[in-house]
Amino acid sequence: PSRADITYFGAGPAALPTDVLETAAQALLDYQGTGLGIAEHSHRSELAAKIINEAKADLAAYLDFSPEQYEVLFMQGGGTGEFAASMYNLVGAWVARQHAAVQKELGTDDEAQVLAALRERVENGLKVDYIVTGSWSLKAYQEAQRLLGPEYVNLVCDARTINDGKFGKIPDESTWKLSKDAAYVYFCDNETVDGVEFPSFPKVLEPKEDGTGPIVVADMSSNILSRRIPVNNYSLLFFGAQKNLGSTGIAVAVLKKTFLPPNLSQPSPALLRKLALPIPPIVLQYEIIAKNNSLYNTLSIFDVYIAGQVLKKLLATFPNGVDGQQAVAEKKAELIYAALEAHPEAYKIVPDKSARSKMNICFRVIKGGDVDVAEKAFLKESTALNLTGLKGHRSVGGIRASNYNSIPLEGAEKLAKFIDEFAKA
Ligand code: PLP
Numbered sequence: 001p002s003r004a005d006i007t008y009f010g011a012g013p014a015a016l017p018t019d020v021l022e023t024a025a026q027a028l029l030d031y032q033g034t035g036l037g038i039a040e041h042s043h044r045s046e047l048a049a050k051i052i053n054e055a056k057a058d059l060a061a062y063l064d065f066s067p068e069q070y071e072v073l074f075m076q077g078g079g080t081g082e083f084a085a086s087m088y089n090l091v092g093a094w095v096a097r098q099h100a101a102v103q104k105e106l107g108t109d110d111e112a113q114v115l116a117a118l119r120e121r122v123e124n125g126l127k128v129d130y131i132v133t134g135s136w137s138l139k140a141y142q143e144a145q146r147l148l149g150p151e152y153v154n155l156v157c158d159a160r161t162i163n164d165g166k167f168g169k170i171p172d173e174s175t176w177k178l179s180k181d182a183a184y185v186y187f188c189d190n191e192t193v194d195g196v197e198f199p200s201f202p203k204v205l206e207p208k209e210d211g212t213g214p215i216v217v218a219d220m221s222s223n224i225l226s227r228r229i230p231v232n233n234y235s236l237l238f239f240g241a242q243k244n245l246g247s248t249g250i251a252v253a254v255l256k257k258t259f260l261p262p263n264l265s266q267p268s269p270a271l272l273r274k275l276a277l278p279i280p281p282i283v284l285q286y287e288i289i290a291k292n293n294s295l296y297n298t299l300s301i302f303d304v305y306i307a308g309q310v311l312k313k314l315l316a317t318f319p320n321g322v323d324g325q326q327a328v329a330e331k332k333a334e335l336i337y338a339a340l341e342a343h344p345e346a347y348k349i350v351p352d353k354s355a356r357s358k359m360n361i362c363f364r365v366i367k368g369g370d371v372d373v374a375e376k377a378f379l380k381e382s383t384a385l386n387l388t389g390l391k392g393h394r395s396v397g398g399i400r401a402s403n404y405n406s407i408p409l410e411g412a413e414k415l416a417k418f419i420d421e422f423a424k425a
Contacts, residue, residue, distance in 0.1 A: 001386050007411035010389030011192055011360060011402040012222065012243040020309045027305060039302040048301045052294055055308035059252070062314055062321050063224075065231035071260060073253040073286055074294035074304055079221045079240035081284065082251050083140040086186065086217050086236055087128060087148055088280035089287075092266040093215075093259050094126065094183035095277065099267065115274055122275050126152050127179035129214075133159040133198075133355075134167045134191025135395060136219060141186075147278050154179045159196070167194040168351040173204045184215040184235065190223035192243075193393040195362030195400065196355045197223060201230050221251075223359045225314065226329045226405060228322050235259060243359075244405050246307035249300045253286060260290050314405070325405055332403050332412035333358035339416035343367075343423035346374075350398060361401040362392060367423060375399060378422055387415055 008015040024038075031038040031047065041047060056072040075081060095118070102117045103109060128148065130141035132155060145153045156178055157171040178185065185205060190197040207213035215235045224239040231237070235256045242248040258264065266287050269279045282288055288296050294304075318324030337356065340347045346367035351357065365374040378399060382390055392398035401415060 006386045006388055007407060007414060008389045009387065009401045009403070009407065009415070011393065011400060012240070013248050014243045014402060014404045015406045016247065016306065017310065017313060017406055020306065020313060023309055024302070024306050028302065038305050039300070041301065043295055043299050043301050049293070051301055051305050051308055055304055055311060058308065058311035058315055059254075062311055063229065063231060064321050065254070069257055070231065071255050071257055071286075071290050073255060073289045074299055075238075075251045075253050075289065076249075076283065076299070078248075078251050079136070079219060079238070080139070080143075082219070082238040082240075082253060083143040084147055085253065085280070085284040085286065086140075086184070086238065087144045088278065088284055089259070089266070090184040090215060090217065090236065091126070091128065091148060091277065092272075092280065093264055095122070095267045095272070095275065096264050098122075098125075099271070119275060122277065125181065127154050127182045128152060129154045129156045129179050129182040129185040131156045131176065131185065131187040133170050134188060134194035134196045135393070136191055136193065136221070137186070137188035140188065140219065144186075154182065156185065163352070167191065167196055168355070170196065170198065170355045173202055176204060178204065178214070182214065184217045186217045186219075188219040189229075190220065190357050190359050192222040192360050192402075193396060195351045195357045195360045197357035197359065199354065201233055205233065207233060223357070225322060225325065226359055227326045241303060241307055243402070246310050247303050249303040250307065252307075255286055255290070260287055328409065329358050329403065329405065332407060332409060333361065335412050335416040336361050336401055336403065336419065339419040342420065346423035347419070359403055361403055362396075362398055364398045381422060382415075382418055385414070385418055387418055
């Protein structure tokens with residue numbers, strides 16, 4: 001089949017808009033008549049800086065946040081790298097704040113005294129909080145345990161405990177065990193594998209009226225750019241590019257500038273060593289990446305270029321930003337869920353209705369009683385109709401339709417029609 005025939009529902013890397021790829025293919029050969037392709041130009045050239053700066057500004061415009069208040073960082077190491085980066089940087093920020101507080105309280109710079117007080121604070125007070133609602137937040141939680149030490153990592157809730165050992169529901173906020181003054185609270189806004197998405201920003205994590213409140217981190221790898229988010233409620237959000245933003249190879253961190261100099265500087269490696277806390281690799285240090293406008297080391301400008309083109313296309317289609325795309329995403333998800341719900345004898349939607357993802361629609365095919373046989377038939381017949389990439393994640397099986405921004409309304413309509421016809425056949 002040709003590209004135009006296919007609707008690809010893969011979970012990531014995801015399909016990219018054809019016109020973006022056509023422009024990128026040309027840019028790969030010869031960028032703007034320079035005789036050199038975009039992947040060959042220096043990452044330190046003026047044209048690379050322009051691509052980076054435009055992508056940053058367009059992301060802020062589309063998601064409606066202030067570039068004065070938030071820094072956009074292009075990171076390497078994917079979403080998984082950000083599991084580590086978020087921990088290192090926000091634990092570092094916690095240490096820096098405690099360091100300043102201890103110095104002030106003791107009224108001295110005496111190193112031994114300050115260090116003793118700091119050690120005590122680390123031992124008695126350092127906590128990072130994880131809300132585990134699916135496979136990716138579980139991985140982030142485990143990474144924090146591995147790098148920082150399990151004694152510092154608090155499990156706020158594990159969604160499997162309220163759903164027969166499986167992900168699929170979000171535990172009621174009243175049951176969450178949040179630490180007092182955690183270095184941060186982490187959640188994954190959309191669980192790509194399990195099809196679980198937070199319906200809205202958690203109430204208990206909202207900032208208080210005086211502006212104080214928890215330090216919130218979110219992984220938005222698989223639903224960024226698909227819905228309006230209250231960016232001001234977050235200290236950090238991050239996402240791998242390869243679902244709604246662009247190609248594989250970069251991740252983006254959007255960080256509140258209060259976590260960067262001149263407001264706050266990360267503790268020195270020497271201090272961290274004395275506190276027996278981990279020292280971050282330099283490529284994961286936001287402060288370093290920010291200072292260098294994401295060019296501390298060689299960055300794939302080609303990937304930033306693709307992300308930039310996707311953002312330009314989104315802004316041209318939805319000049320008022322993400323709300324327009326959100327309406328489309330909701331409509332597409334509604335079509336697909338409605339087709340599934342119309343045939344309870346043939347399909348079982350995996351997550352609870354209260355937590356259904358609009359981006360990753362996970363279901364089982366139960367028609368005929370033998371799920372394995374039914375799902376194989378479903379995949380074979382859908383593929384024959386050029387509806388591809390529908391196989392669920394290998395860890396959970398089933399069917400997963402990833403409804404990312406590049407899926408057109410007609411693509412969702414085709415899938416809904418197939419879901420209906422397969423059930424009836
Ligand atoms: N977080 C979420 C929600 C994801 O869906 C993924 C990957 O699919 C990751 C993190 C990990 O991203 P990466 O493969 O870029 O490390």
